[in-house]
Amino acid sequence: xxxxxxxxxxxxxxxxxxxxxxxxxxxxxxxxxxxxxxxxxxxxxxxxxxxxxxxxxxxxxxxxxxxxxxxxxxxxxxxxxxxxxxxxxxxxxxxxxxxxxxxxxxxxxxxxxxxxxxxxxxxxxxxxxxxxxxxxxxxxxxxxxxxxxxxxxxxxxxxxxxxxxxxxxxxxxxxxxxxxxxxxxxxxxxxxxxxxxxxxxxxxxxxxxxxxxxxxxxxxxxxxxxxxxxxxxxxxxxxxxxxxxxxxxxxxxxxxxxxxxxxxxxxxxxxxxxxxxxxxxxxxxxxxxxxxxxxxxxxxxxxxxxxxxxxxxxxxxxxxxxxxxxxxxxxxxxxxxxxxxxxxxxxxxxxxxxxxxxxxxxxxxxxxxxxxxxxxxxxxxxxxxxxxxxxxxxxxxxxxxxxxxxxxxxxxxxxxxxxxxxxxxxxxxxxxxxxx
Numbered sequence: 435x436x437x438x439x440x441x442x443x444x445x446x447x448x449x450x451x452x453x454x455x456x457x458x459x460x461x462x463x464x465x466x467x468x469x470x471x472x473x474x475x476x477x478x479x480x481x482x483x484x485x486x487x488x489x490x491x492x493x494x495x496x497x498x499x500x501x502x503x504x505x506x507x508x509x510x511x512x513x514x515x516x517x518x519x520x521x522x523x524x525x526x527x528x529x530x531x532x533x534x535x536x537x538x539x540x541x542x543x544x545x546x547x548x549x550x551x552x553x554x555x556x557x558x559x560x561x562x563x564x565x566x567x568x569x570x571x572x573x574x575x576x577x578x579x580x581x582x583x584x585x586x587x588x589x590x591x592x593x594x595x596x597x598x599x600x601x602x603x604x605x606x607x608x609x610x611x612x613x614x615x616x617x618x619x620x621x622x623x624x625x626x627x628x629x630x631x632x633x634x635x636x637x638x639x640x641x642x643x644x645x646x647x648x649x650x651x652x653x654x655x656x657x658x659x660x661x662x663x664x665x666x667x668x669x670x671x672x673x674x675x676x677x678x679x680x681x682x683x684x685x686x687x688x689x690x691x692x693x694x695x696x697x698x699x700x701x702x703x704x705x706x707x708x709x710x711x712x713x714x715x716x717x718x719x720x721x722x723x724x725x726x727x728x729x730x731x732x733x734x735x736x737x738x739x740x741x742x743x744x745x746x747x748x749x750x751x752x753x754x755x756x757x758x759x760x761x762x763x764x765x766x767x768x769x770x771x772x773x774x775x776x777x778x779x780x781x782x783x784x785x786x787x788x789x790x791x792x793x794x795x796x797x798x799x800x801x802x803x804x805x806x807x808x809x810x811x812x813x814x815x816x817x818x819x820x821x822x823x824x825x826x827x828x829x830x831x832x833x834x835x836x837x838x839x840x841x842x843x844x845x846x847x848x849x850x851x852x853x854x855x856x857x858x859x860x861x862x863x864x865x866x867x868x869x870x
Contacts, residue, residue: 479675483598483684486671490594491587493672500583507576514568518558526551528738549741550734556752559725567719571712578705584698588870594670595684595863601663602681603856608656609680610848614841615649621837622646624828638834645838686862689799690869692792698870699788703781710770710777717766724754788868795865802858809851816844 480486491497531544538544622642629639661678668675695704729749735741820840826832 479677479679480671480673481679482682483595486594486598486667486673487591489673490590490671494586494590496586497583497590500579500586504576504579504583507572507579511569511572511576514565514572518561518565520555520557522553522555524551524553530738545736547736547738548734549736549738550732552730552732552734554728554730556729557727559727559751561724564716564719564722567712567715571709571716574705574709574712578702578709581698581701581705585702588698588867592863592867594667596860597663597667597670598681598684599856599859599863601660601667602684603852604656604660604663605681606852607849608653608660610845610852611649611653611656614845615646615653618642618646618649618841621824621827625834628828628830633830634834642834642838645841684859686859687866689862689865692788693869695785697788697868699784700781703777703784706777707774710774714767714770717763717770721756721763723756726752728752792865792868795861795868799858799861799865802854802861806851806854806858809847809854813844813847813851816840816847820844 530547735744
């Protein structure tokens with residue numbers, strides 16, 4: 435059959451033909467596809483970056499674990515203070531050593547038995563230096579735990595922010611795809627009249643109709659992509675909401691300078707250096723003589739019958755002096771020196787790495803900003819051409835294929851612009867992380 439015969443057949447019953455054609459499009463895409471605007475967000479559901487970050491901080495088990503470890507560290511400090519107080523213990527003993535002819539221990543050794551109940555007290559003396567060093571070690575451990583909490587919160591913030599920007603870009607693509615689809619459908623009504631009036635050929639309209647159906651599929655794909663990325667964002671934050679809602683445009687952060695040795699990541703190595711120094715001092719203090727006062731009071735006797743007549747007390751000083759331990763002290767010092775060399779290597783590498791990343795992001799920010807200006811100008815021109823082409827399309831001065839080409843170019847420019855805007859926000863947030 436010739437193309438002219440097919441065209442006369444298609445347009446012999448215009449209303450029926452349009453109905454069948456639309457029905458076929460419905461069957462191809464799996465159902466009617468309408469422009470589905472994003473529903474308005476509920477006030478109690480996060481839709482801003484700050485709200486997602488707050489939820490992530492509250493729901494993160496890792497941050498909760500670190501907060502608990504900080505509390506445990508405070509308890510450890512109280513326990514160390516309690517260990518320096520007098521230690522009181524109650525002891526009771528009842529030992530009988532029977533003797534019968536050739537059986538039994540020598541009574542000169544066993545006394546025939548040992549019975550007693552004694553309360554003893556011990557108190558460390560002259561240990562102020564060791565006690566202060568232990569307090570400093572515990573304080574350093576607490577600072578390390580709090581800094582680890584800041585590092586974990588910074589990592590969580592980086593992850594959630596990056597996913598938020600990904601979801602936001604997907605939402606923008608979906609919204610823009612719906613706008614394009616709405617424009618194509620409005621223009622479709624005009625083109626039907628022009629085709630029926632003979633201003634355009636039916637084959638040209640079929641290309642336009644195919645573009646509308648393709649855009650409908652694209653909108654569906656964009657909607658699925660946005661739902662997936664938004665679901666991932668809520669998963670990271672520990673949220674159970676599944677309703678599709680728009681995300682608010684994130685405010686770009688300021689452009690601060692690179693943080694130096696006082697940054698959160700660098701402070702970890704400063705605390706490690708202090709901890710190594712305190713451990714070295716603890717080794718030195720452990721080899722000093724130790725003195726403690728001891729005393730006891732109670733009943734003690736070799737005979738159970740006479741025990742009530744043997745009430746007494748005792749007291750004195752106990753001295754402990756280390757003499758030789760197989761050179762463990764020097765080995766401990768050597769181990770700390772190796773740990774210090776490792777710490778210096780990590781810190782030197784991190785310092786150079788942060789500076790390199792900062793310079794790279796600065797250049798990337800400048801290039802992305804220039805690209806944004808160029809894309810915004812190109813998109814402005816493309817939108818102006820699309821608006822002018824609509825008028826020419828109504829008078830038959832522009833072919834449908836040329837109009838579709840302009841729409842495709844506008845779609846590509848908008849996609850590139852959305853990607854560039856998202857990339858610029860990512861760079862700004864990465865620079866913001868490096869400032870802490």
